[in-house]
Amino acid sequence: MPATATPTADGEQPARGRSGAPEGEGPLLDVRDLRVEFRTRDGVVKAVNGVTYDVDAGETLAVLGESGSGKSVTAQAVMGILDSPPGRITGGEILFRGRDLLRTGREERRAIRGAQMAMIFQDALSSLNPVLSVGYQLGEMFQVHRGDSRRTARAKAVELMDRVRIPAAKQRVNDYPHQFSGGMRQRIMIAMALALEPDLIIADEPTTALDVTVQAQVMDLLAELQREYRMGLILITHDLGVVADVADKIAVMYAGRIVETAPVHELYKRPAHPYTQGLLDSIPRLDRKGRRLYAVRGLPPNLTRIPPGCEFHPRCPRARQVCVTDRPPLYTVAENDGTPLPGRASACHFWKDELNDAPAH
Numbered sequence: 223m224p225a226t227a228t229p230t231a232d233g234e235q236p237a238r239g240r241s242g243a244p245e246g247e248g249p250l251l252d253v254r255d256l257r258v259e260f261r262t263r264d265g266v267v268k269a270v271n272g273v274t275y276d277v278d279a280g281e282t283l284a285v286l287g288e289s290g291s292g293k294s295v296t297a298q299a300v301m302g303i304l305d306s307p308p309g310r311i312t313g314g315e316i317l318f319r320g321r322d323l324l325r326t327g328r329e330e331r332r333a334i335r336g337a338q339m340a341m342i343f344q345d346a347l348s349s350l351n352p353v354l355s356v357g358y359q360l361g362e363m364f365q366v367h368r369g370d371s372r373r374t375a376r377a378k379a380v381e382l383m384d385r386v387r388i389p390a391a392k393q394r395v396n397d398y399p400h401q402f403s404g405g406m407r408q409r410i411m412i413a414m415a416l417a418l419e420p421d422l423i424i425a426d427e428p429t430t431a432l433d434v435t436v437q438a439q440v441m442d443l444l445a446e447l448q449r450e451y452r453m454g455l456i457l458i459t460h461d462l463g464v465v466a467d468v469a470d471k472i473a474v475m476y477a478g479r480i481v482e483t484a485p486v487h488e489l490y491k492r493p494a495h496p497y498t499q500g501l502l503d504s505i506p507r508l509d510r511k512g513r514r515l516y517a518v519r520g521l522p523p524n525l526t527r528i529p530p531g532c533e534f535h536p537r538c539p540r541a542r543q544v545c546v547t548d549r550p551p552l553y554t555v556a557e558n559d560g561t562p563l564p565g566r567a568s569a570c571h572f573w574k575d576e577l578n579d580a581p582a583h
């Protein structure tokens with residue numbers, strides 16, 4: 223039998239009682255039960271299968287999961303840049319400041335994307351225009367969106383380059399993207415995203431292409447600016463090690479859905495889903511030197527043929543018969559005495575066992 227727990231309101235979403243919140247109330251971004259499919263020659267790829275998460279102003283949500291779990295597709299749907307066709311949003315809501323973006327016109331959506339939300343991609347070189355100087359590209363944002371003169375826009379570009387700590391910004395403003403190192407280019411991407419002071423930034427693997435020391439510097443800078451500007455930040459990453467210092471909370475994705483959400487330190491200390499436990503066990507740790515690095519065994523499912531029951535059951539060390547037949551809803555996670563743990567949810571029938579057994583991290 224599954225552990226006794228109350229599935230949340232609709233069986234999928236953690237309770238939060240904000241349904242129908244008027245514009246301006248509730249979280250900055252509230253994604254509810256989002257579903258995205260791609261129609262391909264090999265069949266329908268069910269890339270996002272009921273994603274629910276929210277981010278407040280000044281808060282950092284890390285979205286974590288293996289390759290192909292739907293992290294980027296969810297972000298693209300939020301930004302309104304989904305590759306469509308073949309992509310199609312088949313359900314759910316994306317509320318930004320209480321307003322449903324899926325029912326917002328194309329032009330308005332573009333205006334919101336320009337000024338209120340911005341995205342930072344992994345690969346700065348392919349996101350920046352190689353034949354225009356970085357100063358021009360940064361300045362253009364102010365000319366187009368703020369109506370600034372060329373001169374003012376250029377001055378603001380230099381100021382921004384200073385803000386993201388590009389040395390000798392004034393001298394380098396006329397340089398082209400290829401003249402900067404990978405880390406500096408990523409700083410320029412951050413500057414572009416910050417230019418119009420958006421309320422929300424989505425950073426999709428912003429440091430993956432960089433080497434480890436530069437990764438840490440860029441991540442620290444992003445975290446610092448996020449705090450200073452009080453922006454909401456969604457940080458997409460494969461790497462649990464990176465998020466501990468910067469995120470407030472984590473959403474773990476598997477096969478297109480959120481399988482666990484928790485405040486960051488609680489997730490590390492007491493995960494409530496076997497997949498999260500597997501990810502934690504795969505982080506190399508100095509005090510575990512010499513031990514075999516455990517990675518989650520097996521492969522993620524083919525998204526055209528997601529297994530019945532719990533999508534994680536073919537790989538799960540805890541799987542039992544019920545897992546093969548019954549898909550777990552996203553349960554609200556609670557203490558043994560029934561007190562709900564704020565912000566915590568798990569899509570595992572046996573979340574209680576997992577929570578109580580979890581070794582300290």
Ligand SMILES: Nc1ncnc2c1ncn2[C@@H]1O[C@H](COP(=O)(O)OP(=O)(O)OP(=O)(O)O)[C@@H](O)[C@H]1O
Pocket residue numbers: 260262267269287288289290291292293294295296305308309460525
């Ligand atoms: N344009 C597309 N056409 C068809 N399938 C797509 C398309 N874009 C994404 N997908 C599929 O959607 C699924 C989710 O992809 P997504 O890019 O969101 O994964 P991800 O979690 O961001 O992975 P990674 O960590 O590798 O970036 C994958 O199976 C992917 O193949």
Ligand code: SF4
Pocket residue numbers: 495496497532533534535536538539540541542545550569570571572573
């Ligand atoms: S529901 Fe079953 S298969 Fe799925 S994560 Fe929990 S124990 Fe594992």
Ligand SMILES: [Mg+2]
Pocket residue numbers: 293294295426
């Ligand atoms: Mg991705």
